[in-house]
Amino acid sequence: MKTAQRTLRISNTLSGKKEIFTPLHEGLVGMYVCGPTVYNNVHLGNCRTFTSFDIIYRYLLHLGYRVRYVRNITDVGHLTDDGEDRMAQGARLHKLEPMEVAQRYTLDFHEVMRMLNNLPPSIEPRATGHIPEQIEMVQRILERGYAYERNGSVYFNVRKFIAENPGIYGRLSGRVVEELIAESRENLKGQEEKDHPADFALWMKARPGDLMIWKSPWSVGFPGWHLECSVMSTKYLGQTFDIHGGGGDLKFPHHENEIAQNYGACGCSPARYWIHTNMLQLNGAKMSKSEGNFITPEQLFTGTSSLLSKAYSPMVLRYYFLQAHYASVLDMTEEGLRAAEKAYNKMMETNQLLQSLPVNTATYDGSESAHDRAILRHIEAAYEGMDDDFNTAIALAHLNELCSYVHKIAHRQIPLDDVSPWVIERLKTFFRAFLFDIFGLRDERQHANGNHLVEGLMALILDIRAAARAQKDWNTSDKIRDALAALGIALKDGKDGTTWTRL
């Protein structure tokens, strides 16, 4: 698959329109995604965001692009409402060094990403590893006149920036600064230093007791939360790059301020396409720790949440995400998870069936049947779905349609001769590419069945049962089936013998 063969369209949240994607440099894509703040276990909603971008990353790779995918780890500067650094707060709550907190939850994050089969980004920079660069950017913004120093802290001058660069600030989030001014006047807390409520910190002077501090020309302190992304995207992708992504909740103020910082430092816009993913809800309401409507990835995978009756595997979760478009709110319910589990298992079984289909090249006469055309149409439609703003729901629908064909062929409802061998081969390649390369699914059943001893024992048992069945010894046959069912193994009697799966 060559890049030139397909036209990719992306909903650009900067313009609010769906645009044809053309990278800055042909064949190369630079993508920056805002990563997690590692002060706690990774949130399920974060899992959806990073899985969405993983699929975008995978599809770009599949199209033949060389992609540099940068996703940061925020380990300093993201303050809570009380003005305490999240990392420092985590450290205080868990009685740990801030870097211990960062390490613990970075490992947790990586483990969950691995379970979800998300590819690691090309570069995963940390905010604390880029303090000198952040100080440099603050200096550049100061030199260009868009920031001011107050008692050792440095703030971005939003009003001056807007006056001199109309149409930049507020474009992404649709914000009008006059309204922000009116709004924020009410809840000013400890922000007396700022000239204006809309201004935001580039560098914060440390207060007594602050744990994460560095020397700078202005004070001993720490960088503002938004600065790291401006700095690290510039460092690894250049002043202007292709795609910047993140959760929709980051649009304002984080991304808006990020753009202002980049523009303020270099006079140019950072990303050309902005992609924002939408929220994950639980039982029709937002996930909220305080209201108990909350579940961690670990609880989901182990079935230890009181909100669920059983465990659901990482691949079932991934399949669940695939059924919806990344920009839509997704509601998670137990019934929905059950449906996804069943659909996922069926998809994996059908693929296994497809891959084992014989291809009789001797009968190939070069013609194209009605079935051939129907199959090829669904394959193309799945690609078109992905081309249209990475619509995995559309692509998945066509894969399901194709599953029906696979079964009809496998069960001789469509004679094998009615489908051209090259179409069967194409279908096999297509399924492998979409299921594993693009959707990033893993066949969990294969892992479960990958035990040689179990495989051997099952083969023996099924052989004995087949012999009993040949003698119409239904007692023995059913005894074996019932006993295996009790062990969590389901038998499926087909025309070509019996197969088994774990429940």
Place this chain on the structure above:
RNA sequence: GGUAUCGUGGCCGAGCGGUUAGGCACAGGUCUGCAAAACCUGCUACAGCGGUUCGAAUCCGCUCGAUACCUCCA
């Protein structure tokens, strides 16, 4: 309170003015020793009320509800 987005059949969800997306569940059938699986068939929905249009789930207005941001929870 302000701003924005959304509200689709029993459930989850696609849909971007004019071919009943798809999955799960459910019902009937084929196959089968029985069951399961698989396959076939059925289930024509768009929050409410108005409007624009030959035609609206899709555009506009209002009402109600949800979510996000403004304000710490992703």
